[in-house]
Amino acid sequence: MGILSRASYVIRSKINALLNRAEDPTETLDYSYEKMRDELQQVKQGIADLTTQKKRLEIQKRRLEENVEKHNDQARQAVQQDREDLARKALEKKQAKMNQIEELDSQIARLQDTQDTLVQKKDELQSRIEEFRTKKETMKARYEAAEASSRVSEAMSGVGDEMADVGRALERAEERTDEMEARSAAMDELMESGALDDVLSDKDSIERELEAGRTNAEVDAELETLKAEMGKSSAPAEEEAADAEVDVDVEEEVVDEEVEAELEELKNDEESS
Structure with missing residues (x-):
């Protein structure tokens, strides 16, 4: 097979495949039905013309x-008038007309046969x-039912083109969401x-700790200043704390004395017994 023959074969096969995909069987059936109806109409028209x-x-x-x-009447009248010549002419015309009638009869018979044949074919075609x-x-x-069933099956299985696009879109959305x-x-x-702060800041960790310490010291100093302005220094608080410590020591000494007294009583009881 030559190059041109192979190219022609490939082109025809491609065109045939495209036509098969583009062809709608229902439209083809309707077109064939209309063509047959046109042929029937032509047959009817032919029968009408023949008739x-x-x-x-x-x-x-x-x-x-x-x-x-x-x-025939002319010939009789001529015979009655003893005009044989006129009678002969009338009979000759009569014979010519009869010959024409005979020929017409044969033509009419042929047309009738043709008409009967066309009517029979028309009935068969109809x-x-x-x-x-x-x-x-x-x-x-059947085709529409099969097509609908196929679409439903493809939708249910997700193998159809549209469902495949929806599936891919869902996968992309899920990947993007993840x-x-x-x-x-x-x-x-x-x-x-704090790594994000490290990335956004150009200071190292030591500088940030020193800065935090300075900030705390400034806050403490400002707090003391505020207390002094309001008449609430830290001295009374320290004195109250010292008094609280003294009270605790006194209470502990009283508890110790009571414990020693009880021990002494126990010793005396043992010695007397």
């Missing part, structure tokens, strides 16, 4: 038959068209650990 032609010949035949009667129409409607119903959730969790972890 019209036959009617014209029949009309012409009736006129010739009327002329035959006329010439019967086939009705049969085809029944099969067409049945096939269309990515955003992971990114958000990572940012939260960085913010809690």
Whole structure:
């Protein structure tokens, strides 16, 4: 097979595949049905034309038959008048008309045979068209049912083109959501650990600790200043704390004396017994 032949074969196969995918069987059936109806209409039109032609010949035949009667009467009248010459002419015309009538009869008979044949074919074609129409409607119903069932099956299984696109979109959305959730969790972890501040700041850890210490000292100094302005220094608080410590020591000494007294009583009881 030459290059051109192979190329032609490939092109025809591609075109045939495209046509198969683009072809709608229901539309093809409807088109075939309409073509058959057109053919039936043409047959009916042919029968009508043939019948019209036959009617014209029949009309012409009736006129010739009327002329035959006329010439026959003329011949009789000529014989009555002893005009044999006129009678002969009338009979000759009569014979010519009868020959034409005979020829018309044969033509009318042929047209009638043709008409009968066309009517029979028309009836057969019409019967086939009705049969085809029944099969067409049945096939269309089966095709539409199969197509609907196929769409439902594809939708249920997710293998259809649209469902596949939906599935891919869902997968992309899920991947994007996982990515955003992971990114958000990572940012939260960085913010809690302070790593994000380290990244955003150009100071090292020592500078940040020193700065925090200076900030605390400034806050403490400002707090003392505020207390002094309001008449609440830290001295009374220290004295109260010292008094509280003295009270605790006194209570402890009293407890110790009571314990020693009880021990002494126990010793005396043992010695007396």
